[in-house]
Amino acid sequence: MSIRKKLLLSNVGMIILPVFFVFLLEIILGYLFFVVFKGNPQGSELKWFIGFRFIAIALILVITNGLLTYFVSKSIISPLKQLSMAAKKIGNGDLEYSIGYNKKDEIGELTNTFELMRIKLKDAKTAQQQYEQNRQELIASISHDLKTPLTSIKGYIKGIQDGVANTPEKLERYMNIIYKTTNDMDGLIDELFLYSRLDLQRIPFQFERVDLYAFLSDFVDELAFNLEKEQGTATLSANKADSYMVEADREKLKRVITNIVQNSMKYMDKNHKNIQVRLFSSANEVIVEIKDNGSGISKEDIPYIFESFYRTDTSRNSSTGGSGLGLSIVKGIIEKHGGTVWADSALGKGTSIYFKLKKVT
CATH class of the missing domain: 3.30.565.10 (Histidine kinase-like ATPase, C-terminal domain)
Structure with a gap:
């Protein structure tokens, strides 16, 4: 039920319920004063009857209006407090806090929107964590994929410097390996460069x-x-x-x-x-x-x-x-x-x- 309907029914109830209970009270008080206790409708009992009726009417108005206001406000304020608590939890980084409010009213729509926002924030946080993990893997991958061939190149160059490649055939083989390794490194750097430009949307396309x-x-x-x-x-x-x-x-x-x-x-x-x-x-x-x-x-x-x-x-x-x-x-x-x-x-x-x-x- 929507909040608008709740307030409308509450206002109607504040009129109908007191009238009903006053009418019921008139019957009960009249029966007690003039039937059970056999009071005189023209005597002092009538004054007591009117006094009790006035007090009872005031109590009925206070109780019915108070109860209706309490329950209606509770149905509105309670979920709003939950939303406020959830907002504080999310503000503190707790994206697992979920609101269990399933009623189909304006607050229910607000809660569903809030819950959708929480889920999106959670997904965004997960994506950010994944991105950070990918960034760390990127650094590790680049370090590994560049260090391995560099180590190989340094080893062969050191071999040439130390005279290990002491024949033209061995020297040619060393140089070919160095060339192939540097060519592989060039391909890797080219892929890294292309990937980064695609990721940053800085690569032009000629369609x-x-x-x-x-x-x-x-x-x-x-x-x-x-x-x-x-x-x-x-x-x-x-x-x-x-x-x-x-x-x-x-x-x-x-x-x-x-x-x-x-x-x-x-x-x-x-x-x-x-x-x-x-x-x-x-x-x-x-x-x-x-x-x-x-x-x-x-x-x-x-x-x-x-x-x-x-x-x-x-x-x-x-x-x-x-x-x-x-x-x-x-x-x-x-x-x-x-x-x-x-x-x-x-x-x-x-x-x-x-x-x-x-x-x-």
């Missing part, structure tokens, strides 16, 4: 009309050529009669495909490596699927693979460790295109990464 079929055909042809050296294959499947025209940034879109494929290649555990790219077209959107035949991802890990610095393997070895930013960058770029990205996988069978973009005519 243009792109035919995804033609775009992916070139990419898959180059990928197939590279995989042939490792006895692998890469194929593109699409209905050529459909349109796959989208509005996209070619450079950023290539980064998306590259990151997905590189991530797939890290977890290829089959002798024959296979990458399948499929295009699906509907009236308003184009869906791209990039499927591999790698080791797959567990159902527990799938919801987190697009988070920053998340790795399905915790070993952090050089072959599969990576930066943990590849798929996070993919998600960031696709969302800047107004699209969505998701994954489907089965352990031992492989993983499919999907992303969806809006079709243009």
Whole structure:
């Protein structure tokens, strides 16, 4: 019941209840004075009757109005006190304090709004804690991923300085290792830089009309050529009669495909490596699927693979460790295109990464 109805009924009750009780009192007092005690309606008993009636009417008015005011005010003030207490608790950082008020009135709506605010604040606090944890993991990841190759480079340079690389062949091998390691570091720094610019929304996008079929055909042809050296294959499947025209940034879109494929290649555990790219077209959107035949991802890990610095393997070895930013960058770029990205996988069978973009005519 709304507060407005409560106040209305209370005001009506302040009129009806006293009238009812006065009428009832008239009957009871009249019966007692003039029937039970056989008083004279024309004598002194009448004066006593009028006096008692006046006092009783005053008591009835005070009691009924007082009780109605008390219960109505209690139904309003009590939840307001709970809200005040909850506000103080939340102000002191206790976001677990919940108000159990389920009545459907204005205060109930206010309480529900307050509870929704509490939940959002709690979620924001959780997100902040997660962000802080991610920041600490970022520092740890950068420290680890930069220190490891730097240590390796220092070791090989020290070996050259100490004359360990005492033959042209050994010197060339040392220099090649140093070059490869610094190249890997350059790639890591590039990913960190791109990720930070995406996160700060400071990276420009040059959108243009792109035919995804033609775009992916070139990419898959180059990928197939590279995989042939490792006895692998890469194929593109699409209905050529459909349109796959989208509005996209070619450079950023290539980064998306590259990151997905590189991530797939890290977890290829089959002798024959296979990458399948499929295009699906509907009236308003184009869906791209990039499927591999790698080791797959567990159902527990799938919801987190697009988070920053998340790795399905915790070993952090050089072959599969990576930066943990590849798929996070993919998600960031696709969302800047107004699209969505998701994954489907089965352990031992492989993983499919999907992303969806809006079709243009």
